[in-house]
Amino acid sequence: DEDSALLSDQQFDDDDLPFVPAPPVLAIVGRPNVGKSTLVNRIIRSKQAVVEDVPGVTRDRVSYDAEWNGKDFSIVDTGGWEQDARGIHRQVADQAEVAVDEADAVIFVVDGLVGATAVDEAVVRMLRRKKKPVFLAANKVDSEAQMAEVYALWNLGLGEPYPVSALHGTGTGDLLDAAVKALPDTAQHGGLVPRGGPRRVALVGRPNVGKSSLLNKLAGSERVVVDDVAGTTRDPVDELVELGGETWRFVDTAGIRRRQHMAQGSEYYAMLRTQRALDKAEVAVVLLAVDEPISEQDVRIVQLAVDSGRALVIAYNKWDLLDDERRYYLEREIQRDLGHVSWAPRVNVSAQTGWHKDRLAPALETSLTNWGQRIPTGRLNAFLGELVAAHPHPVRGGKQPRILFGTQPSSRPPKFVLFTTGFLDPGYRRFIMRRLRETFDFTGTPIEISMRVRE
Ligand code: GDP
Ligand code: GDP
Numbered sequence: 001d002e003d004s005a006l007l008s009d010q011q012f013d014d015d016d017l018p019f020v021p022a023p024p025v026l027a028i029v030g031r032p033n034v035g036k037s038t039l040v041n042r043i044i045r046s047k048q049a050v051v052e053d054v055p056g057v058t059r060d061r062v063s064y065d066a067e068w069n070g071k072d073f074s075i076v077d078t079g080g081w082e083q084d085a086r087g088i089h090r091q092v093a094d095q096a097e098v099a100v101d102e103a104d105a106v107i108f109v110v111d112g113l114v115g116a117t118a119v120d121e122a123v124v125r126m127l128r129r130k131k132k133p134v135f136l137a138a139n140k141v142d143s144e145a146q147m148a149e150v151y152a153l154w155n156l157g158l159g160e161p162y163p164v165s166a167l168h169g170t171g172t173g174d175l176l177d178a179a180v181k182a183l184p185d186t187a188q189h190g191g192l193v194p195r196g197g198p199r200r201v202a203l204v205g206r207p208n209v210g211k212s213s214l215l216n217k218l219a220g221s222e223r224v225v226v227d228d229v230a231g232t233t234r235d236p237v238d239e240l241v242e243l244g245g246e247t248w249r250f251v252d253t254a255g256i257r258r259r260q261h262m263a264q265g266s267e268y269y270a271m272l273r274t275q276r277a278l279d280k281a282e283v284a285v286v287l288l289a290v291d292e293p294i295s296e297q298d299v300r301i302v303q304l305a306v307d308s309g310r311a312l313v314i315a316y317n318k319w320d321l322l323d324d325e326r327r328y329y330l331e332r333e334i335q336r337d338l339g340h341v342s343w344a345p346r347v348n349v350s351a352q353t354g355w356h357k358d359r360l361a362p363a364l365e366t367s368l369t370n371w372g373q374r375i376p377t378g379r380l381n382a383f384l385g386e387l388v389a390a391h392p393h394p395v396r397g398g399k400q401p402r403i404l405f406g407t408q409p410s411s412r413p414p415k416f417v418l419f420t421t422g423f424l425d426p427g428y429r430r431f432i433m434r435r436l437r438e439t440f441d442f443t444g445t446p447i448e449i450s451m452r453v454r455e
Contacts, residue, residue, distance in 0.1 A: 023074055026073050028040055030096075031120065039137065044065070094405045097452075098417050102409050106133070112139055137162050139165070199368060201282075225239050239253045251277050271304065274304055283367055289318045291322070315346075315347045343445075373440070380406050404421065404454065417451075421453070
C-alpha cells in the first residue's frame with residue numbers, strides 16, 4: 001500500500017534536500033599577531049581578510065571560500081578573543097578549540113622568529129587531543145638566516161615545521177599542498193549550506209487542522225507544482241507559492257493534499273511524513289486548529305519541528321470558529337502545552353476565509369533571519385560578562401562554577417559553546433538561555449547551548 005511505498009522510499013534524492021554539504025574546513029589557529037590574517041590573505045589571494053596592526057584588536061572568527069590545487073574548501077580564521085590580561089591564554093585556546101572541533105584539518109601558526117611560547121604549548125596539547133591533521137607553520141621566516149628557530153619547533157611534536165613568510169609568499173605553497181591533501185571532499189562536522197533558490201517550508205500538523213485548505217488559499221490559482229513524478233509511488237511534490245512578494249517552496253505537498261489518506265493513515269506514518277518534510281525544509285509552519293483542544297499529537301508535532309533544528313512558525317487555524325469561551329481555554333492551553341515554544345512567532349489565521357493569510361510571510365522571514373543569526377564573539381562575551389557579574393551562579397557545595405568564555409561556532413540553528421569551571425545548574429542554563437533570547441532576537445529559532453567544563 002501507499003504507506004509501505006512511502007517507507008521504502010525513505011532514501012530520497014539529494015536533489016530534494018535544501019542544503020548541500022559544505023566544503024571541507026581548514027582552520028587557522030595561533031596566538032594573536034603571529035600572522036594568521038596575512039596567511040589567510042595569501043591563501044585566498046585577495047584582501048578580504050583584514051590585517052590589523054594594532055595588537056589586541058578584537059577580530060572574530062571569519063570564514064572564507066578558498067581553492068587550492070583544484071579543491072574548494074573554506075578557511076576559518078580564528079581571531080575573536082579579546083586582549084584580556086586575566087584570561088587571554090585560556091581564551092586563545094578555547095576559541096581555537098571550537099574552531100578545531102568544526103574543522104577537517106588545521107594549520108597551526110607560530111611566530112618563527114619567537115619560537116614556541118607557553119601559549120603555543122597549551123594550544124598544542126589541545127590539538128593532540130583532537131586527533132585532526134595538523135600542519136605547523138613557522139611564520140615570518142623571511143630569509144634563510146632565520147631558519148635556526150624553525151628547527152627547534154620539531155620539539156612541539158607536531159612533525160615537520162613548514163617555514164613560511166606569509167608576507168612574501170615563500171613556503172606557503174608547500175604548506176598548502178600538504179594541508180589541502182589532508183582535507184576530505186566535504187565538511188565532516190555538520191556543515192550545511194543552503195542550496196539557494198526559493199526557501200523551503202514544511203507545512204505540518206495533525207490531520208484535519210486545515211493544511212490542505214491553507215495551501216489552497218495561499219497558492220490560489222497560481223499553483224506551480226515541481227517534481228511531480230506522475231504515475232509513480234514517489235509522491236512528494238513541492239509547490240512554489242508567492243507570498244509577500246517572494247517565492248517559497250512548500251515541500252511534500254502531495255501528502256498534504258491527499259486528504260483522505262492522511263486522515264486514515266496511522267499516527268506513526270503521519271509522524272514519519274512530518275519528519276521527512278522537516279528534513280527537507282528550512283522553516284516549519286506547524287498548523288493547529290483552534291476549534292478543538294490542543295492535543296498530544298499537536299504537541300508532539302511541535303516537538304518534532306523544534307528537534308529538527310529548523311526555524312519555526314506556529315499558526316492557529318479556523319479562527320473563524322472561535323467564540324469567547326473557547327478563546328479563553330485556548331489561551332490557557334497554549335500557555336500550558338506550548339509555553340516552552342513561546343519564542344516561535346504566532347499567526348492566527350482562517351484558511352477558510354483567508355483572514356490573516358498575509359501574516360505568514362513576515363513570520364517566516366523573521367524566523368529564518370534569526371535562524372541564520374550569528375552573534376560575534378566579542379558581543380557574546382560582553383553579554384556573558386554582564387550577566388555573570390549581575391547574576392553569578394549559586395554556590396554549590398562550596399564551589400561556584402564560572403563561565404570563562406563563550407562562542408557561537410555555527411548557526412541554522414544558532415549553537416553556543418560555553419567554557420565553564422564546573423557544571424552549571426539546569427536552572428541557571430535556562431536562565432542564560434532566556435537572557436540570550438531577551439538580549440538578541442532569536443524569535444522563531446531554536447537555540448542550543450553546550451558546556452565544556454575546564455578543570
Ligand atoms: P594575526 O593576529 O595572527 O592574524 O596576525 P596578522 O596577520 O594580523 O599579522 C600581525 C603582524 O605580523 C602584521 O604586522 C603583519 O604584517 C606581520 N606579519 C605577518 N606575516 C609576516 C611575515 O611573514 N613576515 C613578517 N616580517 N611579518 C609578518
Ligand atoms: P488537513 O487534513 O490538515 O489538510 O485539513 P483540511 O484542509 O482537509 O481541512 C479539514 C477540514 O477543516 C475541512 O473540512 C476544511 O474545510 C475545514 N477547515 C480548514 N480550514 C478551516 C478554517 O479556517 N475554518 C473552518 N471553519 N474550517 C476550516
